[in-house]
Amino acid sequence: MRTRRYLPTLGSALIALAALLAMLPMAAEGQAPKRGGILKVAYGNEILGMDFYTTPGYEMAWVAMNVGCGLVSITPEGKFIPDAAESWQASPDGLLFTFKLKKNVLFHDGSKVDAAAVKFTFDFVLDPANRSNMRQFLGAVHSVEVVDPLTVQIRLKQPYAFLMHVLAVYRMGMIIISPAVTQKYSPEDRRAGKPEALVGCGPFKLVEWAKGTHLVMDRFDKYFEPGLPYVDRVVIRTIKDPVTQMAAFKAGEIDFIADLSADHVDTMRAQSPRAQVMSGKETTPMVAMMKVTVPADGKPMSKDRAPHPIFSDIRVRKAVACYGMDRKEIVKIAYKGAATPWAGIIPPGTMDTVDVNHVCPYDPAKAKALLAEAGWGPQKPLTFELMTNTEKSVFNVIATVIKEQMARIGVTANIKLVDKTTWLVTSTQDGVFDMFVEDLASLLTVDQNSYLSASTAAWNHSRHTDTKIDDFYARYAREMDPAKRKAIAKEFQEYSVDKLYWNTISGSPFYQVAQPWMKDYVYQAEFKVVYKKVWLDK
Amino acid sequence: MRVYILRRLLQIIPTVLMITLVVFVMMRSIPGDPVVALLGDAYTEENAIKVRHEYGLDRPILVQYVIWLGKLVQGDWGASILSGRPVLKDVLARLPVTLELIALSMVVALAIAIPAAIIGALRQNTWADYAATSIAMFGVSVPEFFLGVLLLLVFSVGLGGLLPSSGWVYLPGTCQTVVCAAGLWGNTQHVLMPAVALGVGRAALLTRLLRASMLEVIRTEYVTTARAKGLGERPVVLKHALKNALIPTVTVMGLQVGFLIGGAIVVETLFAMPGLGTFGIDAIIARDYQQVQGFALVTALAFVVINLIVDLTYTFLDPRIRYA
Numbered sequence: 033m034r035t036r037r038y039l040p041t042l043g044s045a046l047i048a049l050a051a052l053l054a055m056l057p058m059a060a061e062g063q064a065p066k067r068g069g070i071l072k073v074a075y076g077n078e079i080l081g082m083d084f085y086t087t088p089g090y091e092m093a094w095v096a097m098n099v100g101c102g103l104v105s106i107t108p109e110g111k112f113i114p115d116a117a118e119s120w121q122a123s124p125d126g127l128l129f130t131f132k133l134k135k136n137v138l139f140h141d142g143s144k145v146d147a148a149a150v151k152f153t154f155d156f157v158l159d160p161a162n163r164s165n166m167r168q169f170l171g172a173v174h175s176v177e178v179v180d181p182l183t184v185q186i187r188l189k190q191p192y193a194f195l196m197h198v199l200a201v202y203r204m205g206m207i208i209i210s211p212a213v214t215q216k217y218s219p220e221d222r223r224a225g226k227p228e229a230l231v232g233c234g235p236f237k238l239v240e241w242a243k244g245t246h247l248v249m250d251r252f253d254k255y256f257e258p259g260l261p262y263v264d265r266v267v268i269r270t271i272k273d274p275v276t277q278m279a280a281f282k283a284g285e286i287d288f289i290a291d292l293s294a295d296h297v298d299t300m301r302a303q304s305p306r307a308q309v310m311s312g313k314e315t316t317p318m319v320a321m322m323k324v325t326v327p328a329d330g331k332p333m334s335k336d337r338a339p340h341p342i343f344s345d346i347r348v349r350k351a352v353a354c355y356g357m358d359r360k361e362i363v364k365i366a367y368k369g370a371a372t373p374w375a376g377i378i379p380p381g382t383m384d385t386v387d388v389n390h391v392c393p394y395d396p397a398k399a400k401a402l403l404a405e406a407g408w409g410p411q412k413p414l415t416f417e418l419m420t421n422t423e424k425s426v427f428n429v430i431a432t433v434i435k436e437q438m439a440r441i442g443v444t445a446n447i448k449l450v451d452k453t454t455w456l457v458t459s460t461q462d463g464v465f466d467m468f469v470e471d472l473a474s475l476l477t478v479d480q481n482s483y484l485s486a487s488t489a490a491w492n493h494s495r496h497t498d499t500k501i502d503d504f505y506a507r508y509a510r511e512m513d514p515a516k517r518k519a520i521a522k523e524f525q526e527y528s529v530d531k532l533y534w535n536t537i538s539g540s541p542f543y544q545v546a547q548p549w550m551k552d553y554v555y556q557a558e559f560k561v562v563y564k565k566v567w568l569d570k
Numbered sequence: 571m572r573v574y575i576l577r578r579l580l581q582i583i584p585t586v587l588m589i590t591l592v593v594f595v596m597m598r599s600i601p602g603d604p605v606v607a608l609l610g611d612a613y614t615e616e617n618a619i620k621v622r623h624e625y626g627l628d629r630p631i632l633v634q635y636v637i638w639l640g641k642l643v644q645g646d647w648g649a650s651i652l653s654g655r656p657v658l659k660d661v662l663a664r665l666p667v668t669l670e671l672i673a674l675s676m677v678v679a680l681a682i683a684i685p686a687a688i689i690g691a692l693r694q695n696t697w698a699d700y701a702a703t704s705i706a707m708f709g710v711s712v713p714e715f716f717l718g719v720l721l722l723l724v725f726s727v728g729l730g731g732l733l734p735s736s737g738w739v740y741l742p743g744t745c746q747t748v749v750c751a752a753g754l755w756g757n758t759q760h761v762l763m764p765a766v767a768l769g770v771g772r773a774a775l776l777t778r779l780l781r782a783s784m785l786e787v788i789r790t791e792y793v794t795t796a797r798a799k800g801l802g803e804r805p806v807v808l809k810h811a812l813k814n815a816l817i818p819t820v821t822v823m824g825l826q827v828g829f830l831i832g833g834a835i836v837v838e839t840l841f842a843m844p845g846l847g848t849f850g851i852d853a854i855i856a857r858d859y860q861q862v863q864g865f866a867l868v869t870a871l872a873f874v875v876i877n878l879i880v881d882l883t884y885t886f887l888d889p890r891i892r893y894a
Contacts, residue, residue, distance in 0.1 A: 078852055080607065080652050080653065080856070081608075081652055081653045081654065082653070086608075086609075086610070086612060087610070088607065088608075088609075088610025088611060089610070163609065163612050163617050163621075164612060165609075165610050165611050165612040167612065168611070168612070219654075220649065220654040221654070222654075223652075223653055223654035223655075224649075224653055224654040224655040224656075225653070225655070239748065239749060240747060240748040240749050242663065242747045242844065243650070243653050243655055243660060244844065244848055244849060244852055245738075245747070245844035246747075246749070246844075248748075248749045267749075269736070269737060269842065270842065271736050271842040272839055272842065273839060273840050273842070275719055275722065275840075276722060276735055276736045276840055276841065276842055278727075279722045279723070279726040279727050279735035279736070280726075280734075280735040280736045280737075280842075282726075282727050282731075283726050283727070283730075283731035283734065283735055284731065285731075285734060285735060285736065285737065303727065333615055450601075451602075451855055452855060453601075453602040453603075453606075453607060453855055453856060453857050454600075454601045454602050456602075456606055456607065457601060457602050457603050457606050458601065460606060460613065461603070461606060463601075473611075483611055490611070490613050490614050490615075491611060491613070
């Protein structure tokens with residue numbers, strides 16, 4: 033009898049307990065962030081230098097985003113949000129941008145971030161003597177003026193639809209630099225990572241950079257966003273080998289892998305089932321770039337151009353790269369299907385991208401016919417060199433698949449494996465090559481790609497000379513109406529795939545991995561790697 | 571003896587000069603340009619010309635070498651082209667890690683080689699000998715990176731993080747960075763797997779060499795005499811036979827330092843160690859000429875000095891050897 037009387041009570045208790053257990057994850061979701069702890073991060077590549085405005089590579093930029101602050105930032109949805117500026121407005125003609133700064137923004141040395149510092153930053157970046165890699169994106173800027181200590185105006189020469197993108201996110205965004213510190217220390221001091229020469233206004237201050245080993249940033253107590261950051265210290269270590277990265281992750285030695293190679297994602301998931309594997313839109317293009325012109329006088333970078341002996345002929349480009357390449361097969365083998373086959377110049381995840389895959393269906397018969405029309409065939413077999421490099425194993429897998437696909441259309445592709453620097457110099461400095469496999473810069477906008485593909489760009493890999501491409505970029509950048517801009521982008525991508533100066537194979541997925549206890553990290557691919565809201569639930 | 575040491579020390583100078591000159595010329599002869607990496611997407615022909623001029627890279631190679639040498643004599647090892655960091659400072663910060671790794675891998679090698687060789691020699695053509703020889707063959711055949719990955723998978727992943735997979739804890743007093751961990755136990759944990767990965771291959775080689783040498787020595791008359799005097803097997807083997815059998819082994823050990831430095835590049839990369847190996851390979855890949863020169867210089871110096879020390883140990887092993 034007693035048992036019967038207690039049963040409903042026990043049942044209710046069990047139901048209540050089950051309900052409580054079910055609610056636990058939700059409670060964790062809404063949990064208040066905890067202060068303290070050391071966030072341990074692994075980078076797969078070395079930080080090459082620490083000068084925010086001259087050092088190449090994402091690794092440095094990912095540090096600069098945490099040490100420095102800019103006027104504005106951007107959300108994963110593409111919305112601009114305040115950083116050091118509390119508000120901003122653009123004039124109706126789009127030529128004048130006025131930014132109002134927050135009052136409480138300090139550099140790490142305690143000095144104030146004011147309009148003069150913002151103007152100094154722009155002047156510094158725009159001065160060719162400083163060789164800033166952001167300068168190329170600020171061609172539209174006419175001048176920057178201080179209105180009052182907390183108000184600054186950027187005047188443009190012509191409308192530029194992407195000024196806010198440049199300020200928020202191109203490379204690392206426009207990081208505000210301290211005039212006093214910049215004048216006091218040399219570029220070598222900044223490059224060498226001397227903490228006193230790299231005074232920012234971000235959530236973390238640089239403590240030490242030991243090249244190739246570690247970088248340490250500590251919480252900046254006077255950061256202008258109250259309560260942030262949560263962690264006391266961030267330690268970044270360089271672990272190049274993905275196997276070691278995964279072992280260190282599994283052992284709990286690191287909390288976050290900033291860039292896990294795509295071919296190790298499955299192993300990571302199997303080894304560490306609780307890991308937060310993050311990925312998103314494919315904004316990086318994987319390309320099989322063909323050289324279109326060569327220097328007529330034999331001097332690299334010469335303006336006097338001659339046709340490339342193989343790929344200057346559009347019929348050969350189309351035969352090899354359009355109809356002769358099975359992008360689906362490449363993706364299936366190289367990425368186990370986890371990427372998007374793509375023929376357009378702008379990657380599948382980039383704003384205003386257009387799917388032009390239908391222009392380049394895999395059609396070996398058509399490829400052979402085009403080659404025959406161009407004079408290549410059994411009597412005169414086509415052979416070209418396919419350069420790939422040692423940076424990522426996926427490049428070599430793709431090169432091997434392309435070689436096999438070329439054999440199917442009677443073309444011989446001889447693979448040439450080089451190291452990263454040799455590829456970089458050969459491809460960017462007008463060296464001798466026919467085709468190379470590589471994933472290039474991650475693109476948030478179409479505009480961002482101009483520095484790699486405009487005919488006048490220093491890094492115009494294919495060395496095409498078609499100024500129509502430059503006109504497309506210019507029109508796109510100046511058009512302030514998003515709908516009209518989208519139409520220009522579509523026209524550009526259709527034109528580009530028809531000319532094949534730039535041959536995309538697929539998107540190149542980007543992965544980051546966090547331990548289950550690393551909370552509130554906001555994934556924004558390569559564009560933003562920011563730790564200010566991260567906390568450790570240990 | 572003093573004259574001999576002085577003469578050997580003087581011989582170091584032309585050797586090191588020759589090595590650094592060859593490296594200097596070779597680095598500038600292979601494809602690649604640090605200026606491209608330095609400028610990144612700010613590269614323009616004008617900027618590149620300016621930077622090459624700033625770093626003296628537009629001068630003839632031999633002139634560049636003489637300038638580098640001139641600064642070296644004054645204690646200036648130059649600065650990394652890419653990072654601007656002083657090369658000597660970075661070399662000194664990384665040297666203790668690699669020296670410790672090399673020394674411990676040699677200890678691992680000897681700890682395996684000596685007993686295996688003794689057993690193999692004393693029990694020739696028995697199962698123990700065959701086992702020792704087979705293990706030696708296995709060790710020679712397995713590359714450092716493969717063994718390293720196996721160790722990682724077993725001791726860091728498989729056994730629940732028994733040993734740390736990467737990074738470094740310095741020996742007390744050797745850390746030269748602001749933020750670093752130091753401690754004997756932590757250091758031992760971190761160096762164990764890399765030292766084994768690097769040492770096993772050397773152990774295999776030394777086992778084969780020492781076994782052959784032991785086989786020769788234990789048949790000599792003085793070993794027979796020692797036994798006839800009634801000495802126990804242990805002192806006969808360890809004091810009389812092994813000491814003499816070690817002479818050719820010690821010579822090879824000195825020469826193995828070069829291979830160990832090469833192996834350290836692989837092992838340090840795998841275990842993400844802040845040593846000279848990773849410093850050197852990063853510099854070579856980036857064509858950071860000054861950094862490569864620093865690496866070549868310290869490697870050459872280490873090689874010749876260690877070989878000098880090896881030569882001097884002969885007098886301990888065989889008192890009959892005298893240097894004039």
